[in-house]
Amino acid sequence: MVQSNRPLRVLIASDTYPPDVNGAGYFTYRLAEGLADRGHRVHVVCPSEHGDPHVTVNGKVTEHRLRSAPIPFQPSMRAAVPLGMGGHISRLLWRMDPDVVHAQSHFTLSRSALRRGRAAGIPVVLTNHFMPDNLYAHAHVPRPMQRAAGSLAWRDMVRVAAEADHVTTPTPRAAELLRERGFAREIEAISCGIDLDRFHPRARDRAAARDRFGLPERDTVVFVGRLDEEKRIDDTIRALALTVPERDAQLVLAGTGQCEGELRALAAQLGVADWVYFLGFVPDEELPLVYAAGDVFAIASVAELQSIATLEAMSTGLPVVAADAMALPHLVEEGRNGFLFPPGNHVHLADRLLSVLGSKRRRQEMGRASREIAQEHDHHRSLERFEAVYRGLQGRGLGDPRSERVMVA
Known part of the structure; x- marks a missing residue:
């Protein structure tokens, strides 16, 4: 037996x-x-x-x-x-x-x-x-x-x-x-x-994290993952181009993939090359610092069965702006820890990013809600x-x- x-x-x-x-x-x-x-x-x-x-x-x-x-x-x-x-x-x-x-x-x-x-x-x-x-x-x-x-x-x-x-x-x-x-x-x-102990709010580490990756002191939108077609990072870059005239914001991309060259060209074409930072491959032990450097996590993907990266960002205390597609709506409570936007609609994505970045108090409240939701995972x-x-x-x-x-x- x-x-x-x-x-x-x-x-x-x-x-x-x-x-x-x-x-x-x-x-x-x-x-x-x-x-x-x-x-x-x-x-x-x-x-x-x-x-x-x-x-x-x-x-x-x-x-x-x-x-x-x-x-x-x-x-x-x-x-x-x-x-x-x-x-x-x-x-x-x-x-x-x-x-x-x-x-x-x-x-x-x-x-x-x-x-x-x-x-x-x-x-x-x-x-x-x-x-x-x-x-x-x-x-x-x-x-x-x-x-x-x-x-x-x-x-x-x-x-x-x-x-x-x-x-x-x-x-x-x-x-x-x-x-x-x-x-x-x-x-x-x-x-x-998600490892809640490893990915936790790191407000005190923010300056050190930005220094580690050579990032200026700006409002920072973060994405972690493969730079491949189904992630639709081009939507996020297009949204950034609409966001920059309103706020001095930057996009930080941690990862590598087949579309990196196209994404760099798109950023240059839209005039935001100096506001998009390609970190390349970031070792697993340094990933928590990437999230610590951010103010909001944005994901435009339409093929996520859960999204570990989104959970990591939430556990770190970041608000989330995500495509209303596949399993991402399970992680975002509209207006509580972030916002959803119609897939492929970079104008709506930009509007949601501005909503999060526009109020530090609201951003902090949403970050705390993200952490609470992540604890369920x-x-x-x-x-x-x-x-x-x-x-x-x-x-x-x-x-x-x-x-x-x-x-x-």
Whole structure:
């Protein structure tokens, strides 16, 4: 009989993991680290960051890096090579004997881990971070083909998700989207969570943060994330161009991406190049300082299943101006901690930015409200819920009782 209070053995499978820079990779890393800090034995299987397969112990988490190759059109990311992948995962499952396999997508590596886990009688959880919009630009899918490509991708995702014992998504809106695409079983919304201790109000650090990044003393609009098409940062730059004549404001962009050159050209074309600061890649340990340098967080994206960056900004005490699209409305209470604007409407975005920046008192009140809302997404709550899901699935896997497996550390 399984003891409910013993540490769990968890194998997390992900097709993206740091040093990859994206929300799914960061969530997976924080999930693994958080579970390990709570005393569980956590192994992660993911693509090698440099191509060659290897195993490394990173703190309390053991990483199994599978042979990988560059992803076309995405030089900063790699994908695990399918050849030999299934056998490697099967051997890992046999040696580790996990209580649960937690797949982070329906892509190649995660899919293999899900199916190998099921075949071995191990319960499987799948968390969906997938949005076709996030793939179109990366895969260079022509606009006329995007609807058909998205439909096929969703159909594949739903089919794979149906094989899992338990499916989660970061938000109720993300769960609703999956149902709209034909997934008929139960879906549980579990927030990605935010480290409230790490991302906290830092008014005293503001001057030091701006000095660290070489920023002038101006009203500061911040965005953290990939500079890619679906993030629609061009809308924010256009809004800034309407804001600058009214207030001496600047836009700070922390991240890299395919659209950086186009965004720099747009800022120059609109005459605001000196008011837009491209910080490039900011190491994870310095991210709290980026938010500390800001007065408001702006996000124009239309493809967010939650937005960890928005949660980080809110936890730091920043008001939020966000596109009224996908899951972003779950984080913004209109007039309380910020404002929503119609997607693509940079005029409305500029008006909302001016509303926030125009009154220091109102800005502070909204920042306090952001922090209060962010507290509902405390990552400790998310970790506790995932623990409960894992324990609830123990003994519910198919087939093999695993009684003769060899257990290793």
